Amino acid sequence: MSREFHEIFARLLSRGDRAGVVPYLVRRRDAARLAIYQNNVASASIEALRAAFPVVNMLTGDRFFSPMAKAYWQSRPPRARSLTFYGDGFADLVARYEPAQSLPYLADIARLDWAALEAHHAAEAPACCPNTVAAMAPERVPGLAPGLQASVRLLRLDWPVLGVWQNHRAHAPHAPTRIAPGRTDVIVYRPQNEVLARRLSRSEAGFLRRLGEGQSLGEASIQTAASDPGFDPASAFTAALTAGYLAQIEGQEP
Amino acid sequence: MLLSDLSPSAGIGLKPEHYRSALEARADGLWFEVHPENYMVEGGPRLRWLDAIREIHPLSLHGVAMSLGGPDRPDPAHLDRWSRLISRYQPVRISEHLAWSALDDIWFADLLPVRMTRMALDRFCRNVDIMQTRLGRQVLIENPARYVWLNDECDEADFLAETVKRTGCGLLLDVNNLHISAHNLGIDARDWLRRIPVGAVGEIHLAGHEVDSSMGEALLIDTHGAEIAPPVWRLFETVIAATGPRPTLIERDTHLPDFNVLIAERDLAQAQLTRLGKRAPLHV
Structure with a gap:
């Protein structure tokens, strides 16, 4: 059946071909x-x-943001039937976008914004309950592979901009000055209604990443300790459990 | 029992900024409408707010992305997402547009004009039928706000009337769109009203429009960004004189005012519905 009119109209929209x-x-x-x-x-x-990407917009201003967003739209128009998750490649565009080269950390800000958006809309999933683990026979614990709670996003940033990002989200912006590059591991997640973000040590991040891949607590502890002899698995596990980073263990009552 | 269960009442398009006010509002007959596309997420506060509001107020789902006027059949995955929202929220009404928005795998996120040919009518009826069958519900189809006059083979009122006849769908009569199309294209709104099956109108929309920034008064734009204009209120009176009172929605998407401002517009619409509902329906 004829699609001619629709195709011509689509060319108007994507390429500006009015004729x-x-x-x-x-x-x-x-x-x-x-x-x-x-x-x-x-x-x-x-x-x-x-x-x-509210913080990218706050840091750059509407007049800088709009053409950058338009460049993204031109290269990657929406494919889903909703704009809620439109922009999954925006951070990569920001990293390459010529006019943004004077703000080299902007792509990391975009990654934080995106992680917060995903965490905000992630599935409801109860975290692993510390009491359940406490009630277990201790020898069972290393065999547990709880995985990460559904909203958890682990980020490895090239710039230490978590504080800048959090201040802007809290509407207490202060202009970032003299930021030096430096790898920063961050976890973004939604324990209840609010999205939270915290800095992680490199070994904590490695430990959580391994749990996220489905490793057991025992395996993840051994592998993390192998690359960081100072790693303390017991305290990392307790911290993750208390913060609610871990998914509910199978068979656990919600 | 709510007034809205007994006689048509006025509602408000729900925006996240107004969740708390909506939850606390207790106006008799108040109902809300949302775009389902904004709730096609896995979890999180947006769904929970709507759960809570739905506990108290009737809800209607008004889609913008089914692209019923496109050349292709409705996207099965999109229909599945719709179906899940219908199960979760039990909407009192569902609706879509005489428009298209998707081609191949690109979604344009706008309501694009349908060139109303006989083939387009066949395809549109096929698509409405697919949507109604998959969702097990009657769909109300909204008349578009028109800006350009395409070389159609039939006119809009006949296109809508024929769609109702063939598919058993209902109509969502957007009074602002009718006013805009009449103004922009020189359509006679009263003639249009005489030629649609008024008995099929299951919902009415009221919204504000703005004058085009470069072309001025000659071109009205459906922005949902202003208060409802006096000629739209007058046309609303004409419409409900013809259709009888119908559930009526105040839509506002940009320049969002306080919730109370929308409640005031909603109360005006409610007063009209109540007043005109006391008379027998007339024909225009």
Whole structure:
């Protein structure tokens, strides 16, 4: 069946090709009005990105953000039927975006914004309950492989910008000055209603990443200690359990 | 029992900024409407707010992404997501648009104009039928806000009337869109009203529009960003004189005011519904 009109209209929207649509217009003067659709389509995506990356927008301002978002829309138009999760490659574009090169940490800010968005909408999943573990025979514990609670996102950033990001999210922005590059491990998750973010030590991050891959507590402890002899598995496990990073263990009552 | 169960009442389009006010509001007959696409997430506070609000108020789902006016059949995965939301929220009404928004795998996130040919009518009816069958519900179809006049083969009122006849769908009569289309294209709104099956109108939308920033008064834009304009209120009176009172929604998407401002507009619409509902329906 004919798709011609839709294809021509789609070219108007993605490439600005207005001439193709003109033969379908009863009144030639309506050609100028086609701009309404072009603007709506571009601005829907730009505004969705602005909402998804609030701290990137705060740090750069609306007038810087809009063309950057438009560049992303042009390279990766939405494919899902909702804009809620539009922008999964935006941090990579920010890293490459020429006008943003003076803010080399901006891509890490975008990664934090995205992790917060994903954590915010992640499935409801109760965390592993410390009491359940406490009630277990101690020899069973190393064999547990709880995995991570559904909202947990582990990030390895190139810049120490967690504080800058958190201050902006709390609407207490202060301009970041003299940030030196430095690897920073961060966990972003939603224990209840609010998304939280914390800095992790390198070994804690490695431990959680291994648990996230399905390793048992015993395996993850041994492997993490192998790369960091000072790693204390017992305290890392207790911290993860207390904070609610771990998923409910199979058979545990919710 | 709520007033809305007994006679058509007025509701408000629900925005996240108003969740708490919506939960606390107790106006008789108040109902809410959301775009289901904004709730197609795995979990989190957005779904829980809507759960809580739905406990108290009737809810309607108003889709913007089914692309019923496109060349392709509705996306089965999108229908599945719709179906899950219907199970979760038990909406009192569901609706979509006479528009398209997707082609191949790109979603344009806008309501794009349908060129109303006989083939387009066949495809549109097929798609409405697929949606209704998959969801097991009647869908109300909203008339578009039109900006350009395409070389159609039939006009909008006939296209909608035929869709109702063939699919058993209902209509969502957007009074603001009708006003905008009449203004922008020179359509006669009263004639349009005479030619749609008024008995199929299951819901009415009221919203604000704005004058185009570059083309001025000649072109009205459906922005949902202003208060409802006086001519739209007058057309609303004409509409409900023809259809009888119908559930009526106040839509506001941009320049979002305080919840109380929307409640005030909603109360005006409610007063109209109540007043005109006391008279027998007339024909325009």
